[in-house]
Amino acid sequence: MDRRGSYISSQLIVINDKLQLLYDEIGISEDERNTRERNLYSAVSHALEQQVEEVTAEKESLYRSCHDLREQLTTMMAALQDVQDLDLSCGVGGDMEIKFPLMSAFESLTKKHEELKGLYSQRYQKAHELFENLRMFSTAMEGLDFESDIFALNPDTLSLTNTNIAALEAEVRRLSEEYERRVRIVQADANQIVSLWAQLGTSQHNIDRNILACYKDKPEMLGLTNAHLEKLSAKKNILQEEKDSRLRRLSATKAAVQHLWSKLSEDEAAVKSFDRANRGIALHVIEAYEQELARLNEKKRDHMHIFIEDARQTLQRLWDSLYFSEDEMLEFTPAWTDIFTDASLAAHESEIARLEQLLQERKPTLALIDAYRELQEDIVELEQSQQDASRLLSRGPGRRDPSRLLREEQMRKRIAKRKPKIMNDLMTTLRKWENENGRPFMVNGERFLDILREEEVAAKVTIYCLDGLMTV
Structure with a gap:
């Protein structure tokens, strides 16, 4: 014990x-x-x-x-x-x-x-x-793909190592950036929607009051899920399409109105007053321009000869640019009659559109022809200058031009250098054009390839020297 x-x-x-x-x-x-x-x-x-x-x-x-x-x-x-x-x-x-x-x-x-x-x-x-x-970001932005598996864990049993904490912080930063990105998208779309409402003159009952209340200071209240973003973007796109449609409609109408104002010599003060009273793209503005166009078209019928004469001047400029012969010009008979009707004007406008398209198609070839013709003018000018004997003499108080011979030499060298290349490029282009189109390329009624061949056979390339004309 x-x-x-x-x-x-x-x-x-x-x-x-x-x-x-x-x-x-x-x-x-x-x-x-x-x-x-x-x-x-x-x-x-x-x-x-x-x-x-x-x-x-x-x-x-x-x-x-x-x-x-x-x-x-x-x-x-x-x-x-x-x-x-x-x-x-x-x-x-x-x-x-x-x-x-x-x-x-x-x-x-x-x-x-x-x-x-x-x-x-x-x-x-x-x-x-x-x-x-x-969790806050996940709720606000629904349907996010998380890069880390950490979110699926229970925080009460989570390993609290610095690595895991850092992974959580990185995920929060990523989602925070995504959150801010979506806020910016929502705010930008909402701003554009409000701006489009103002530009389109949208009525009060068609304006979303929630967007109007939140777009400046609290865009996140409009929602940040994919569905919210898509809905807002769709609303913006519909308004933008309406704006684009109105702009196209107004632009075409406005251009026609301004053309008629000019042709019909409308009162300048009245034109300015109308323009000031009808700014923007609201429907009433477009309708005002369409009504003005209808008025001007009616007035145009009383002055049809002015528009047809203007169209004929345009035709002449196109004929000259395309090097048409007189026969080719005469083929368009409405230009040579005294008929001044809507049908005649329509025919003129249709022919102008055709020739403008033709000019665009032939533009590369015509540019080479223009360069060739300029070169020919230089050759003529050089020949005329060399034939003037006074250029070598001392006459009068001005005496002779000491730089003239130098300029002639420079022009001669430029011609000798450019002409072979222009001739070669032009002949190659003309052959290709004729093969593709199945007809000769005409300039003032003559096949231009024949003109070039004749010159090539006669001289090849001609240059001018101080002593006169020399062929090589």
Whole structure:
């Protein structure tokens, strides 16, 4: 028996001896003594058992506290895998069982818990804030593809390593940039929509009040999901298409009106007044121009000869540019009659459109012909200059031009250099054109390729020297 057991036993003997003496002195019967002793022993036994229960409860409570600390430490250490020098050996055995005495284990575990709690709480709070941001972005922008698997994890069991925190931060930054990008898109589209409403003169009942209320200061309230963006973009595109349609309609009408104003010599003050009163692309502006065009067309019928004469001048410029012969010009008979009707004007305009298309098609070939003709003019000018003997004499106070011979030499060299190339390019182009079109290329009624061949047979390339004409 240990010291504490001997002490309790001796105390019980002393107390019992005192009780027996008192019983004797009192004269208590044997049966009464037995009853009182049983009650006493029962009370002592109950007190001891109660004490055992209290101490047992204390032990279990302390054990549970140690167990909870150990679980928390295990969670924190698992989350803080990148933290060096983490050790859970204090207060527990190698098999993770809590070691006795429990008070020492509790103190050791509490100390380790305090050491990790600050860092863990800091990272845990950071992770939760990042998760909340991710959820906010996910809700605001629906249907996003997340680059990281971290979002699928439970933040309460998430590893709180710096790598994972950094991954969360990177994902939040990416989504934040996407959020800002969508805000900019929504604001730009909403701004354009409001601007288009103003330009198109949209009526109040056709204006979306929500867009009008949010487009300046809180565009995100218009929605940032793909569906919201697509809906807003579609609304903008419809308005833009309407604007483009009106611009085309107004541009064509306005051009026709301005042409008729000029041709009919309309009052300048009235024209300016009309123009000032009809700005923009609202429907009433377009309708005003269309009404003005109808008025001018009616007036044009009374002055048809002006428009037909103008069309004939345009025809003449095109004929000259295309080097048409007189017979080719006479083929368009409406230009040579005294008929001034709508039908005649329409025929003139149709012929002008045909010749403009023809001019565009022949443009490369005509450019070479123009260069050839300019070169021929230079040759004639040089020949005339060389035939002027006075250029070598000193006459009058002005005396002779000392740079004239130099200019002639420079022109002669330029002609000698350019003519072979122009002739070659022109003949190649003409042959190709005739092969593709199946007919000769005519200039003023003559096949131009024949003219070039005649010149080539006669002289090839002619240059002029100081002594006169020399053929090579």
